[in-house]
Amino acid sequence: MSDVMPEAPPVVIIGGGVVGAACAHYLAEAGRRVTILERDRFGAACSHGNCGLLSPSHVLPPAGPGVFAEAMRNLFQKDAPLRVAPRWDPRLWRWLLAFAARCNESAAVEAGRGLGPLLASSRSLYDDLGGTLDCEFEPRGLLIAFREAAAHAGYAKTDALLAERFDLPARRLEGAALREFEPALKPEVAGGWFYEEDAHLRPDALMKSWRAALTDRGVTIREGVSVTGFRVEDGRVRGVQYTSDKGAGEEPASAAVVAAGALTPDFQQALGLYVPVAPGKGYSMTLHLDEHGLDPAAAPRMPLLLPEVRVAVTPHAGGPVRGEDGVRRPAALRLGSIMEFAGYDPSIARRRLALLTRGASRFLNVPAEPPADDHPTGDNRWAGWRPMTPDGVPLIGKVPGGRGQRAENLFVAAGHNMLGLSLAPGTGRLIAELVTGAEPHVDPAPYAPGRFSRG
Ligand SMILES: Cc1cc2nc3c(=O)[nH]c(=O)nc-3n(C[C@H](O)[C@H](O)[C@H](O)COP(=O)(O)OP(=O)(O)OC[C@H]3O[C@@H](n4cnc5c(N)ncnc54)[C@H](O)[C@@H]3O)c2cc1C
Incomplete structure (x- = not known):
């Protein structure tokens, strides 16, 4: 009723x-x-x-042990994927202190x-x-992949925490099992953890x-x-x-x-x-496989998270739908992430996008630099402000x-x-x-x- x-x-x-x-x-x-x-x-x-x-x-949450220290270490590093721009912004510093207290x-x-x-x-x-x-919508799970064996093994602590406290165990994958699971990963990738839900x-x-x-x-x-x-x-x-x-x-x-x-x-x-919401700027870059000359085998079957380079990779059956035509574009990969506290700045810096392509290229056969040309839709380079508490x-x-x-x-x-x-x-x-x-x-x-x- x-x-x-x-x-x-x-x-x-x-x-x-x-x-x-x-x-x-x-x-x-x-x-x-x-x-x-x-x-x-x-x-x-x-x-x-x-x-x-x-x-x-x-x-x-993003506030975890060591995260604030990492952000502070990167204050003057323009190419760090997690970064606070050095500027006087009392509202942001109040927010950062509250964030630091929760790390x-x-x-x-x-x-x-x-x-x-x-x-x-x-x-x-x-x-x-x-x-x-x-x-x-594709319910295919998420694979968190690590290049270094020590980093892969180190995630076991997070896995145990998630399993014990939240009943969220991951499936551990390495060696031949990993390569069979996700053939697009380079051979030097040490291992992964898979979340099926x-x-x-x-x-x-x-x-x-x-x-x-x-x-x-x-x-x-x-x-x-x-x-x-x-x-x-x-x-x-x-x-x-x-x-x-x-x-x-x-x-x-x-x-x-x-x-x-x-x-x-x-x-x-x-x-x-008091609304403690700070803009956490992130970037994404969409690679259209055929237009960027990428082998479809370079495209992973499932979404990947690459914590060592702070990049997420999402395969899309089609590129962005633009305008009213609703036409499905060619298969695409979206690379995204970076966390930048730099105020409400909408600019999209090429050097930040390069962090995404360079990071992903350590795991997959994608270009190490962003392609020179913009996609005709103008929608392949993007930045947004995450509403961070x-x-x-x-x-x-x-x-x-x-x-x-x-x-x-x-x-x-x-x-x-x-x-x-x-x-x-x-x-x-x-x-x-x-x-x-x-x-x-x-x-x-x-x-x-x-x-x-x-x-
Ligand atoms: C690179 C990147 C990757 C991400 N990946 C993921 C992911 O994989 N999974 C996930 O869950 N989340 C992801 N997120 C986070 C997610 O995108 C955001 O949390 C989410 O989009 C926030 O939604 P929202 O509706 O709160 O804000 P928005 O989408 O920003 O919408 C808020 C709207 O309010 C409007 N508005 C503001 N002020 C006014 C006003 N005064 N009057 C009228 N309208 C107003 C704005 O114009 C805007 O359209 C990602 C974010 C980034 C940057």
């Missing part, structure tokens, strides 16, 4: 990324009218060119306990979404298909509408204020959900909440009020770090439950948006 209230104003979602799309999906499924307000284009920000990995195995095993395990249920719920929801949305998809195709499905369901998507604040009366958001090329305006709202990704700190004042756990839930106006119907769903795609369906379902007052399917406590404002 649906509880559609045709006369009620819509739930307004701010941000048309994968998290906003998922919130809209499950709210519409719960019978709510929904409007998405997007300042640019739906699906064009961080949810566009990411690596497309759906990784329930990734319960451990230890017990904080990582605590974060993992928060992330685990939402990752698992999202992964199982993708089994349904992957069947209905045209996004090249992981999957992958094409993020741009997902967003394109999700947009069509949401529109079919009656969700309104407005682009070029930049939200600036909320009109709150009697303890409730009544309207969402924005500017567009037509000037200032207001969208009536029965509830509002801020899903603005790395730009969520822009809402700090309007939410009355110090503890690696997103902010999902009702805004507690605090310094701002208390509003019973104001929610946030942001800060999904390196896992926004992997966490989106569970996040959307949880937001729909919180907005409609239904029983949450996972405990929302670990994601409390006010947890950084306490004490």
